[in-house]
Amino acid sequence: MLKNFWYAVEFSEAVGRRPRKVTCLGQDFVLWRRRDGQVACLSDLCVHRGGALSLGTVIEDRVVCPYHGWEYEPDGGCVKIPANPPGRGIPKKARIDSYPVVEKYGMVWTFLGDLPEEERPPIPYIPQHDDPAFRVIHWETTLEANYERALENVVDAAHTPFVHGTAFGNPDKPEIPDYEITQTDWYAEADILLNPPPPKGLWGMLAKARIDPVIVTNGWYLPNIVKLHVRLPFGDLILYDFNIPVSQNRTHVKILGYRNFFTGKWADANAAKRITRIFEQDRLVVESQRPELLPFDLSAELHLRSDALQVTYRRRRQQLIDRGWWVGGDDIVTGDVPRREATVIASPARRDNPDLARAWVHKTRGESLNEPAHSAE
Ligand code: FES
Numbered sequence: 001m002l003k004n005f006w007y008a009v010e011f012s013e014a015v016g017r018r019p020r021k022v023t024c025l026g027q028d029f030v031l032w033r034r035r036d037g038q039v040a041c042l043s044d045l046c047v048h049r050g051g052a053l054s055l056g057t058v059i060e061d062r063v064v065c066p067y068h069g070w071e072y073e074p075d076g077g078c079v080k081i082p083a084n085p086p087g088r089g090i091p092k093k094a095r096i097d098s099y100p101v102v103e104k105y106g107m108v109w110t111f112l113g114d115l116p117e118e119e120r121p122p123i124p125y126i127p128q129h130d131d132p133a134f135r136v137i138h139w140e141t142t143l144e145a146n147y148e149r150a151l152e153n154v155v156d157a158a159h160t161p162f163v164h165g166t167a168f169g170n171p172d173k174p175e176i177p178d179y180e181i182t183q184t185d186w187y188a189e190a191d192i193l194l195n196p197p198p199p200k201g202l203w204g205m206l207a208k209a210r211i212d213p214v215i216v217t218n219g220w221y222l223p224n225i226v227k228l229h230v231r232l233p234f235g236d237l238i239l240y241d242f243n244i245p246v247s248q249n250r251t252h253v254k255i256l257g258y259r260n261f262f263t264g265k266w267a268d269a270n271a272a273k274r275i276t277r278i279f280e281q282d283r284l285v286v287e288s289q290r291p292e293l294l295p296f297d298l299s300a301e302l303h304l305r306s307d308a309l310q311v312t313y314r315r316r317r318q319q320l321i322d323r324g325w326w327v328g329g330d331d332i333v334t335g336d337v338p339r340r341e342a343t344v345i346a347s348p349a350r351r352d353n354p355d356l357a358r359a360w361v362h363k364t365r366g367e368s369l370n371e372p373a374h375s376a377e
């Protein structure tokens, strides 16, 4: 799992004045909306006795721990300790990691890492979002599988005729012609020629049984987003899948599904039903893949020309691992294993203020270059 990226962790409509827990990179976070409408994000781990702030309440702009009532500002600083008699100060160590937040495309994005603003990888550009020709639906599920297996599945065109042979794949035309990849540091995509069968149901009536080859654009955006752009005879369907790594083997999948046909609300349920049907076909294979985690060594699996997009992903991932952005293995906080030590993703405040970082109670996770030395003395 990669830190130092913006992660879309929740749909905007799910975050209000009540604390809301989200999990990403094996760490729990608490989100809440301040009075000015902005969303705050803290590590969901009180430094006093490890209470979950997400079970607490919000007073004004502060989140209140449910256990002993300590109050934390959105910047992570504790400003009230009810057990202290009046006049007793707040210890400097009473501070929680606070993560930058922006809202974009109807989602709450948090920056999970300590890079300064100018060094942060970009949030992907979604041109359909502000285009009035498109309507969007929100869809989500939980997958009992690794997020990279889920990501690779979506950019993998060759599985379509087999896994989706009854939906939009065509088992009679399984060949994938060689394709060209457009790549930058943060994304890669390719136009791939597929031969789908004629669509069925409501969409089939519009398609007039045409069976021309169609160009499908598959792409990945680091760290966890995949795009699937399907050109149907009557319009465009563009899915952005956010594969949120809850832990190494559980993924929350959130989808923004854009379409420029049947743009009335009445067709939303039908569009969602189609995503569900396709997704359930993928779920069967992705949850059964072994090894569960994507190998680090390229030669551990066999790659064909038609797997080129996945190979670009694995190569780029390796570069970021070499840069120290990987979080995994023993770093995981949540899960079934009891631990004696809680660790968190380092937030930007630790880098900005090394004194503060040394005083921090919770240790950090992942070895990032230039990361301040951690630990609580
Ligand atoms: S555990 Fe949060 S106030 Fe004690």
Ligand SMILES: [Fe+2]
Pocket: 153, 154, 159, 160, 163, 164, 278, 282
């Ligand atoms: Fe699929």
